[in-house]
Amino acid sequence: MGNIVVSPHDKEGQHHMMATPTSNNPNGxxxxxxxxxxxxxxxxxxxxxxxxxxxxxxxxxxxxxGITHDQERIELIEIVRLNVLENAKNLVAATQHLNIPIEQPENRETAKLIINSLNTNDLEDPSWSKRLYSLWKDAGIQKAYENREKFQLYDSTEYLFENLDRICSDKYVPTVVDVIRTRTKxxxxxxxxxxxxxxxxxxxxxxxxxxxxxxxxxxxxxxxxxxxxxxxxxxxxxxxxxxxxxxxxxxxxxxxxxxxxxxxxxxxxxxxxxxxxxxxxxxxxxxxxxxxxxxxxxxxxxxxxxxxxxxxxxxxxxxxxxxxxxxxxxxxxxxxxxxxxxxxxxxxxxxxxxxxxx
Ligand SMILES: Nc1nc2c(ncn2[C@@H]2O[C@H](COP(=O)(O)OP(=O)(O)O)[C@@H](O)[C@H]2O)c(=O)[nH]1
Ligand SMILES: [Mg+2]
CATH class of the missing domain: 3.40.50.300 (P-loop containing nucleotide triphosphate hydrolases)
Structure with a gap:
């Protein structure tokens, strides 16, 4: 079964590498x-x-x-962006649940889109970096974040929101740190x-x-x-x-x-x-x-x-x-x-x- 063959470091050094699951066999x-x-x-x-x-x-x-195939890179981009969306959704849901208003009208608009229609492909657009960052900095979302022990939120939320510039770029290539910081169950x-x-x-x-x-x-x-x-x-x-x-x-x-x-x-x-x-x-x-x-x-x-x-x-x-x-x-x-x-x-x-x- 596909164990990892340890390969030399990729040419780009430590920065653009990925973890390849070797097997996913529930029978052991x-x-x-x-x-x-x-x-x-x-x-x-x-x-x-x-x-x-x-x-x-x-x-x-x-x-x-390291990352060896373009397909793996694409999958990683998807995973990182999915983490961003899941975190954003959880935060917006928490404001509703905890009865905390999102303050700025444009952020309320963004919140609605996140809950209803936004998907990972949309995040290839730098304008989403600005919109999501603005939502993240909204006083209502920050208050929910301060109360994060009351709901489920990944540990890397802050890291992801602080790196939206890169993540929402069409040239985005996940770094080692991105891979370490994102979660897949x-x-x-x-x-x-x-x-x-x-x-x-x-x-x-x-x-x-x-x-x-x-x-x-x-x-x-x-x-x-x-x-x-x-x-x-x-x-x-x-x-x-x-x-x-x-x-x-x-x-x-x-x-x-x-x-x-x-x-x-x-x-x-x-x-x-x-x-x-x-x-x-x-x-x-x-x-x-x-x-x-x-x-x-x-x-x-x-x-x-x-x-x-x-x-x-x-x-x-x-x-x-x-x-x-x-x-x-x-x-x-x-x-x-x-x-x-x-x-x-x-x-x-x-x-x-x-x-x-x-
Ligand atoms: N800040 C911080 N986050 C961590 C640490 N270890 C894991 N995480 C984060 O915690 C989350 C869950 O980790 P994961 O390895 O998926 O847990 P698993 O369910 O035991 O496999 C991920 O978002 C990780 O990035 C740590 O030492 N410090
Ligand atoms: Mg795990």
Missing amino acids: GSAATAKNKSEITVLLLGAGESGKSTLFKQVQFFHGV TIGITDMKFDVGDGKQLRLVDVGGQRNERRKWIHFFNTVDAVVFLTSLSEFDLNLYEDNGYWRVKESLRVFNEVVNNALFYKVPFVLLFNKRDLFEKKIATKSFSKYFSGFNEAEEKNPVACIEYMTKLFLNEITEHPLDTVSVKTLSAIDHDNSKQVFEEVKQFIMTQQHRE
């Missing part, structure tokens, strides 16, 4: 075959929007997987392989994280050599996309508990990655962390290290079956290329060292 593909000792299978797990696919794309990028399973020395290959597997996607995880469990579990530090004030009454942290803890204590993973090297550290640090500067965690000392709530220590204890407390010396905890900002590279390297080293212990 070759993972169901017998374990190959020269292959280390590492599974990225975690609830929806924890950053699994973002880290996966980063790993692809630093292994030199992962359906099924995607994997890539690369050499890690000693004649071994690491096979990294990305899966869908929403509740209905998690049934597919089980297909992988008995062939897995290591698990990297992602959870978002910045979700402490958010509810689930698929169940808007359910606290995201509770879901993450529940999924973590199920996975880490699973008998199939007993002694399997396990990495807990606290992701979205960038967003988290911004968020605790303006929001009360202790409001969401009754056991946390309010005096410490602006101290990210103390907050992360608290979250770490919360997660480690869920571990009842897994030997703690095979668990490693790290923080990450998966949108940051250098940080992803460094953290993934540490993760790889941890997994390889654990393998040698076996």
